[in-house]
Amino acid sequence: MATQPSPSPCSTSSCAVPCPLSRADAAALVEAARVLDAAGFMPQKSGNLSLRDGDGFLITPSGLPYAAMTADDLVRCGRDGAVRGSGRPSSEWRLHAAIYRARPDAMAVVHTHSPMATALSCARHPIPPIHYMVTLAGESGRRGIPCAAHATFGTEALAQSAVVALGAGLRATLLANHGVVALGATLAGAVALVREVENLAAQYLALRAARIDPVLLSEAELAEAAAMLGDYGRPV
Ligand SMILES: [Zn+2]
Numbered sequence: 001m002a003t004q005p006s007p008s009p010c011s012t013s014s015c016a017v018p019c020p021l022s023r024a025d026a027a028a029l030v031e032a033a034r035v036l037d038a039a040g041f042m043p044q045k046s047g048n049l050s051l052r053d054g055d056g057f058l059i060t061p062s063g064l065p066y067a068a069m070t071a072d073d074l075v076r077c078g079r080d081g082a083v084r085g086s087g088r089p090s091s092e093w094r095l096h097a098a099i100y101r102a103r104p105d106a107m108a109v110v111h112t113h114s115p116m117a118t119a120l121s122c123a124r125h126p127i128p129p130i131h132y133m134v135t136l137a138g139e140s141g142r143r144g145i146p147c148a149a150h151a152t153f154g155t156e157a158l159a160q161s162a163v164v165a166l167g168a169g170l171r172a173t174l175l176a177n178h179g180v181v182a183l184g185a186t187l188a189g190a191v192a193l194v195r196e197v198e199n200l201a202a203q204y205l206a207l208r209a210a211r212i213d214p215v216l217l218s219e220a221e222l223a224e225a226a227a228m229l230g231d232y233g234r235p236v
Contacts, residue, residue, distance in 0.1 A: 132225035
C-alpha cells in the first residue's frame, strides 16, 4: 500500500523532540518576518513572529537582522518557553507563550512596532470601530482594537496584559507605548491582521490630525458588516 510522504521536518535547531512543523512552515515564518520588516513594521530589529509547534512554538530569534535570518536561526520553545535545542528566542517569548496557552485558536502570533499603530499605542488609545474592516479582529468589531495596559517589554506582566486585552475572542490588541500583537488560525491571517490594524490606525490618526470626529459604526452596522464579510469574519 502506498504511503503518504511525511513532510520534511523543519531544519531548525537539532534536538530530540519531534517537531510537527515542516521545513516549509519554518521558511514561511522567516519570509513573513522579512516582508513585514521591508514594509517598515519592524524598526531596529523589533517585532517577532511565531508558529504553534505541537505543545510549544517556533519563534524568531533575538537580535538577528531579518534580512540575514534563515530557518536554521528559528528557536523552538516548549509550552512555558523553555528552549528545545539551541538558540536564543526573541525577548518577547513570554508574550507568545502566554497567548498560545490562553487561546487554543491561536496557531500563529505576530508582534510588530508598525509606525501608526505604535504611535496610537503611545497615547494608550484604542482604535474605535471607525471602519468595517475592524471586524477582522473578531467580536464583530464591537471593541475595536483595544490597548492593553502598560507593562515593561519582555515581561510576564506584558504577556498577561495582552492576554487580558485579547480576552476569549479578539485577535489583535495594541500594547501601550509599544506596538501591536495579533494572532491567527494561520500565519497569513495573523500577518494580514497586523497590516489591517496599521491601516486602521493610520485612518484614525488622519482624522484626529484633521480635527475631524469620526462617526463610529453601531453594533448593528458592525454585525451586518461581519456577516457580509463571510469568510473574512471568521477566525483567520
Ligand atoms: Zn516589541
